[in-house]
Amino acid sequence: MANAAILSIGDELVSGLTVNTNAGWIAAQLAQIGISVQEHVAVPDSLQAVAAAIRRFTGRVSVLLISGGLGPTEDDVTRAALADAAGQPLEQDAEALAGIEAFFRRLNRVMAPSNRLQALRPATAKTLPNSCGTAPGICMRVGRTEIFAMPGVPKEMKVMFEQAVLPELRANAPVAGRVSRVIKFNTYGVGESAIGQIIADLMKRGTNPTVGTTVYDGLVSVRVYASGSAQEVETMILEKTAQINERLGPLIFSTGDVSLSNVVGDLLTEKKQTVATAESCTGGLLAQRLTDIPGSSRYFLRGWIPYANNAKIADLQVDSDLLDRHGAVSEPVAAVLAENAGRIAGADWGIGITGIAGPDGGTLDKPVGLVYIGLASRSRVQVRRCQFAGDRNGVRLRAADMAMSLLRLAMLDLDADAVFKI
Amino acid sequence: MANAAILSIGDELVSGLTVNTNAGWIAAQLAQIGISVQEHVAVPDSLQAVAAAIRRFTGRVSVLLISGGLGPTEDDVTRAALADAAGQPLEQDAEALAGIEAFFRRLNRVMAPSNRLQALRPATAKTLPNSCGTAPGICMRVGRTEIFAMPGVPKEMKVMFEQAVLPELRANAPVAGRVSRVIKFNTYGVGESAIGQIIADLMKRGTNPTVGTTVYDGLVSVRVYASGSAQEVETMILEKTAQINERLGPLIFSTGDVSLSNVVGDLLTEKKQTVATAESCTGGLLAQRLTDIPGSSRYFLRGWIPYANNAKIADLQVDSDLLDRHGAVSEPVAAVLAENAGRIAGADWGIGITGIAGPDGGTLDKPVGLVYIGLASRSRVQVRRCQFAGDRNGVRLRAADMAMSLLRLAMLDLDADAVFKI
The missing domain is CATH 3.40.980.10 (MoaB/Mog-like domain)
Incomplete structure (x- = not known):
């Protein structure tokens, strides 16, 4: 070759x-x-x-x-x-x-x-x-x-x-007809070492195709690199794809360069559903990611960034008692943000995010990186408590990724706890 | 060495x-x-x-x-x-x-x-x-x-x-010797060739220090690269800094890795002023950039992403007549978004953005890349009509950069038209 x-x-x-x-x-x-x-x-x-x-x-x-x-x-x-x-x-x-x-x-x-x-x-x-x-x-x-x-x-x-x-x-080309192809599986939900364990036997070195993992902005990708005749490459890729899909299942959200927001946008479009967001610590990052996609006005209706507490009260009808009792960064506030974002916008899905992106503002009880993410359908609301690593930017990115992942899994009728504990 | x-x-x-x-x-x-x-x-x-x-x-x-x-x-x-x-x-x-x-x-x-x-x-x-x-x-x-x-x-x-x-x-480090130092001036407002013309004589090749320009995400930076003894480098950098500052003046918003949102955040903090945003085509990007900065809750009060027209009406009190007469992407709508964002949030500054990020949705009258950016103080509102080049992502980035630049210049009591027409 x-x-x-x-x-x-x-x-x-x-x-x-x-x-x-x-x-x-x-x-x-x-x-x-x-x-x-x-x-x-x-x-x-x-x-x-x-x-x-x-x-x-x-x-x-x-x-x-x-x-x-x-x-x-x-x-x-x-x-x-x-x-x-x-x-x-x-x-x-x-x-x-x-x-x-x-x-x-x-x-x-x-x-x-x-x-x-x-x-x-x-x-x-x-x-x-x-x-x-x-x-x-x-x-x-x-x-x-x-x-x-x-x-x-x-x-x-x-x-x-x-x-x-x-x-x-x-x-x-010295050997006519030899090609190589890379296919990339993008995952969300568990770390690189956990992925590495699940597919350890596929990652043995010195083989063709080779399988490797990389982390970018907190997302773990699995690459398959195959070379040979077009026919051989096709067979190898098909075989590895089947194995990797079987092992990683719903942890894989896309292949190639398809982003989480693309996947979520496609699902919303396919189901003719809509979404609205209320973000505190992510400050608009989730809405920005969701609206990155051409045609996102079909499914993204409306977003709020109620950074100050009085904005949470005025725009998202969060009870001031609730804020006093539990604090802005709390499970019940995330639930109300999600529920009311969806309800006020008349959207099928509402997402509420509240957390401590840092570097300041953390306490023993509520450390930097603590983020509550609420996801409301028209009939129920779930809240996930997350503890993210990384700096301010990292915490915000991971929170937006998690919010999109929860929405994706909910649209696929999958239980996030079960998927992430694979 | x-x-x-x-x-x-x-x-x-x-x-x-x-x-x-x-x-x-x-x-x-x-x-x-x-x-x-x-x-x-x-x-x-x-x-x-x-x-x-x-x-x-x-x-x-x-x-x-x-x-x-x-x-x-x-x-x-x-x-x-x-x-x-x-x-x-x-x-x-x-x-x-x-x-x-x-x-x-x-x-x-x-x-x-x-x-x-x-x-x-x-x-x-x-x-x-x-x-x-x-x-x-x-x-x-x-x-x-x-x-x-x-x-x-x-x-x-x-x-x-x-x-x-x-x-x-x-x-x-081996004690003495030569050091080299790079200093980077970040500008906003005119293109690379215009900057190149203004400082053409400073950019002659084969000199020490060397001066060059680079463009990244639509922002033009001027780099000075000097090498010699620590003392020589210090002198060269001081001299070039003075020349470049004199030529480019307020087009320079920062040096080094200090971003536009950092500069705006520092100005708001220094003046103890606050801001609120209402973004349509940028979908939260401006708020996300403004809240990238640790401690931004001191000055960022509240943001809206009224993507759908009924959100513009409900959350930002845009008159439905105004939307019918001028369309959502128009100067008067940008003005109302800015004014009402500031007023409702009780902020010193309100910013409203409405435009066509593309790739679809453009018309002969209102092509892709057309963005109206409103900036309201407590006493007046200005709207800038911008025609940005680039893809969806590029248009959104440039719109957010322009919004922050307009706010920066307003806080410095500078007229944007005069600065950008240098």
């Missing part, structure tokens, strides 16, 4: 001024055509460092993808580093020069003499056209390694990859 | 499922204490690959920073790779185990047996406490290289870096 390394060049990447988004984007494209990436490397705009990195990968991988260092200035060293690593002189490419000159004519701009440098390439290399910038790409073979050098500007890199690099990779 | 390499571990990074933000963040922190990064590497969750990468850097750099692979599951190989590369056995760390057990007790959760694995470390290593997750970090010296392994979850990594790694690096 073809394997690859990705080399990103630039002081701004290595010093942390710019986040390297190119490497991940290239890797995701390669996965789709069955080329597995072994390593990402980023080095500064230094001839020595770039040439050393190219040499290290030459012969070790079948494809080396480079981005950056093709500009017209002093600190653009990729051309020279390629020539150095391949032991070849740099030569002017007439066609590339004509392309750069045409680019400036098109924009009615005068070409600086330094732009001529961009038409240089190692003797045996060919250039790749750049349809949205001045820097042509470079393509050359050194030993068994096919090297593609693209610009660092993400937009230019992406267009060049799609127009010039991808067709070459497809044409030269 | 101390040099460093950054090693990121994870299939999800190498396969492109997740963008690697850790490496850049760590590099930026190191730059601030004068440690220059030579290379970033990302490898998959493979014992062989991780151990090989550690070996490659051992002896070559003074500091190796690792993130990822410290979780409790099969695919977390950093502990074993460190032991392998250092030729040491893994041992259980009693203190780390106690820390993990305490973490679960605090959350009232049962600890899975696999979490015990997280307390393993190579024999001569010490563990670093993790105050917001289960994975302790690892710190050890191999030859002349100090190695720090941190969790891959960005939040946990950042807290551990600041609390445990940074103090060690500072303590061991």
Whole structure:
């Protein structure tokens, strides 16, 4: 199977001024055509460092993808580093020069003499056209390694990859027809180690497909990465999907990039139901997430953020006695917020959230991270007491996720306690 | 001068499922204490690959920073790779185990047996406490290289870096030498090319300090990057700060990582003023941003999300005639939302937002991206008509940013039209 390394060049990447988004984007494209990436490397705009990195990968991988260092200035060293690593002189490419000159004519701009440098390439290399910038790409073979050098500007890199690099990779794919595919299962409700226990036998290393877990913003995802012929991959993915679904069941709320709010929105739409929210500690985050989705006005009717106690009394008809007796952060207040949000808005579902997001305001009885989440249907109301970890932002995110998860499970007629205690 | 390499571990990074933000963040922190990064590497969750990468850097750099692979599951190989590369056995760390057990007790959760694995470390290593997750970090010296392994979850990594790694690096820093410093000015109100024109002469390449611009989520930042002796850097930063402040004036709302909501929160606190919001198209995003800030209950009183028209009528007393005549997305409706939000909540400021976030719902008259933002003080109300570019998420973000910017300028007694037309 073809394997690859990705080399990103630039002081701004290595010093942390710019986040390297190119490497991940290239890797995701390669996965789709069955080329597995072994390593990402980023080095500064230094001839020595770039040439050393190219040499290290030459012969070790079948494809080396480079981005950056093709500009017209002093600190653009990729051309020279390629020539150095391949032991070849740099030569002017007439066609590339004509392309750069045409680019400036098109924009009615005068070409600086330094732009001529961009038409240089190692003797045996060919250039790749750049349809949205001045820097042509470079393509050359050194030993068994096919090297593609693209610009660092993400937009230019992406267009060049799609127009010039991808067709070459497809044409030269050493084992025709091998593909790889990643499928991601998103779960909510238990921690990474619990998920790891449930599917431990599926996660043994060094297998194909491989199964791994990641945590992002408190949500645990399970990835299956399979490679082989299209047919093999299809079979592997189907088999693993069945196993993972059987083990994790309703803990899985979606696959791929489908968010919790998408899932909840789809369920509400499908059932033609509506929701209203009353949020204290999450301050509008839940409503914002629910309304992130195009067309959410079909199911999201109305939200309140009764931050101050008098707002809870005035807008959500919370009894001031109740507030005095139990405090704003309490089970009965969450219940009334949920019930009255739904009732006042005339919605099928009402959600009420009250808690202590921190960092201040915690007590021994009611520590930071304590959140009560009420969920009311037209006939009953349930309240869940949650103790979340994390900082203010984390507590708020987890509270909104939990609220959406409770709503999702209720719409699926599932009992949250049973699901989360799997 | 101390040099460093950054090693990121994870299939999800190498396969492109997740963008690697850790490496850049760590590099930026190191730059601030004068440690220059030579290379970033990302490898998959493979014992062989991780151990090989550690070996490659051992002896070559003074500091190796690792993130990822410290979780409790099969695919977390950093502990074993460190032991392998250092030729040491893994041992259980009693203190780390106690820390993990305490973490679960605090959350009232049962600890899975696999979490015990997280307390393993190579024999001569010490563990670093993790105050917001289960994975302790690892710190050890191999030859002349100090190695720090941190969790891959960005939040946990950042807290551990600041609390445990940074103090060690500072303590061991080779005394004198050059430092570098980045200062970032955050602006709101005009585009990147306009900012670029205003400070074109300061942005000449190849100088020290260098000045550059970046755009993130529609906000333009100006960075000054200076290096030299501590004294030189101080002088350069002071000089550039004065020049940039003079040119950009009130377009700059903050420096560093201080957000618009922080700035607005500080102004409200300082003036002992309060705010209430009524948001339609932003669906709670503005309230969420305003309440992101610890202590925001001092100034944020109450919010409404009157998504449906009957909610605008019932909660914000918008006249149904007004809605019929002008439509919900209109200047007079934004004005009433702002005025009544402030009045009903008894707040000094009321903000009303109504617009078309898209992707659907646009017309020739009222295209997607059209947003009216009302800002009411106790004595007057102003409405700004905005046409934002971008997708649904972008339009909502820009609307919330504009609302906060209008409030900021009003509190500073500045005229938004004059500032944005600089």
